[in-house]
Amino acid sequence: MVYSSIRDLGLAFFTVSLGVLQIPIMFALTFIDILRKATSKKIRPRQIVITGGSSGIGEALALEYARPGVILHLIARSRSRLEMTEVKCKQLGCSVYLYSVDVTNSDVLRKTLLDIYEDRPIDLLIASAGQAGDFVDTQKNDSLTPTSWETMYDRMFDVNVIGVMNTVMPIFNKMKSSGYGGQIAIIGSVAGYLGPPNMIYYNASKAAVNSFARDLRHLGQENGVYVSLVVPGLIKSRLTLQLDAPYPQTYPFFGSPQILAQEIKSGLSRNDSIISYPDYQYFGVYGVSTLVPTVKQWITWFVGLTGPMGTKMS
Numbered sequence: 626m627v628y629s630s631i632r633d634l635g636l637a638f639f640t641v642s643l644g645v646l647q648i649p650i651m652f653a654l655t656f657i658d659i660l661r662k663a664t665s666k667k668i669r670p671r672q673i674v675i676t677g678g679s680s681g682i683g684e685a686l687a688l689e690y691a692r693p694g695v696i697l698h699l700i701a702r703s704r705s706r707l708e709m710t711e712v713k714c715k716q717l718g719c720s721v722y723l724y725s726v727d728v729t730n731s732d733v734l735r736k737t738l739l740d741i742y743e744d745r746p747i748d749l750l751i752a753s754a755g756q757a758g759d760f761v762d763t764q765k766n767d768s769l770t771p772t773s774w775e776t777m778y779d780r781m782f783d784v785n786v787i788g789v790m791n792t793v794m795p796i797f798n799k800m801k802s803s804g805y806g807g808q809i810a811i812i813g814s815v816a817g818y819l820g821p822p823n824m825i826y827y828n829a830s831k832a833a834v835n836s837f838a839r840d841l842r843h844l845g846q847e848n849g850v851y852v853s854l855v856v857p858g859l860i861k862s863r864l865t866l867q868l869d870a871p872y873p874q875t876y877p878f879f880g881s882p883q884i885l886a887q888e889i890k891s892g893l894s895r896n897d898s899i900i901s902y903p904d905y906q907y908f909g910v911y912g913v914s915t916l917v918p919t920v921k922q923w924i925t926w927f928v929g930l931t932g933p934m935g936t937k938m939s
């Protein structure tokens with residue numbers, strides 16, 4: 626048994642060596658990737674399902690895909706917000722169907738998704754529904770109440786982890802067995818690599834989702850089911866507005882959901898495995914997440930100095 630600091634010193638040398646080894650490998654893989662993508666056809670989905678399609682990133686994606694000939698199926702809890710998105714999408718010439726379903730209600734969600742698939746195979750499923758502290762039932766009460774981080778874990782995992790699996794698995798299995806294949810995009814987060822410690826359950830839920838998407842891509846590709854992971858940094862949306870962030874004045878510098886939606890659409894058309902935006906946040910957070918545990922723990926302490934971010938403004 627050695628001191629953990631000595632072990633991490635060894636680990637630092639080891640990871641630096643691995644990092645250097647990666648560089649020639651990445652040059653070769655980049656060359657192969659450019660060739661493959663330049664010669665393959667861009668994917669243009671027609672039948673699209675988006676959970677969380679009524680707001681923020683999900684809404685921006687609905688608008689990005691809304692074109693004549695496209696059929697959009699939008700899922701979220703609040704009917705009124707879904708209807709507002711429907712109006713905007715229809716103005717762009719696509720067909721829109723709305724489903725007021727909570728992603729934690731696995732039976733209803735499964736039936737909804739399979740009914741859509743029965744009508745016409747789904748080309749693209751996007752699992753965007755997620756929360757960071759908004760636990761009011763929007764069907765009954767849209768007012769904001771403060772929620773402390775200690776009480777969040779069950780609902781956070783129900784929505785952000787089980788909700789994603791409830792969404793993805795029925796269609797993943799259907800795409801696999803039908804022979805049509807298809808695409809699935811899962812919205813994770815850079816917080817899944819490293820996030821503010823006071824968002825403990827959000828970070829943990831996104832770490833689970835990031836890892837789930839990576840493994841599912843491997844398990845699906847043999848049958849033509851392509852899973853992509855989206856890792857946004859801080860993006861302007863209802864979710865980030867509701868966080869009791871210590872520096873609300875930084876909000877104007879958050880990424881745009883519209884640009885993220887464009888990045889996702891073009892990444893998915895090339896079947897990219899990971900889609901990130903803003904890239905400086907992806908680089909910063911992912912880079913730090915590869916540091917040795919002792920250093921990472923110090924960085925978590927430093928990030929924690931920014932104060933609580935896991936509560937919601939009343």
Ligand SMILES: NC(=O)c1ccc[n+]([C@@H]2O[C@H](COP(=O)([O-])OP(=O)(O)OC[C@H]3O[C@@H](n4cnc5c(N)ncnc54)[C@H](OP(=O)(O)O)[C@@H]3O)[C@@H](O)[C@H]2O)c1
Nearest residue numbers: 677679681682701702703727728754755859860862863864
């Ligand atoms: N904004 C960011 O900085 C950021 C960064 C990284 C990752 N993300 C992820 O991006 C995804 C979308 O977030 P956003 O920023 O677009 O937030 P948002 O504007 O609050 O949108 C969240 C969407 O999810 C729906 N939703 C929430 N809980 C649901 C449930 N239980 N069942 C069904 N639908 C539900 C919401 O509609 P209802 O409330 O009507 O149900 C809404 O349509 C989330 O997974 C989030 O974790 C966001």
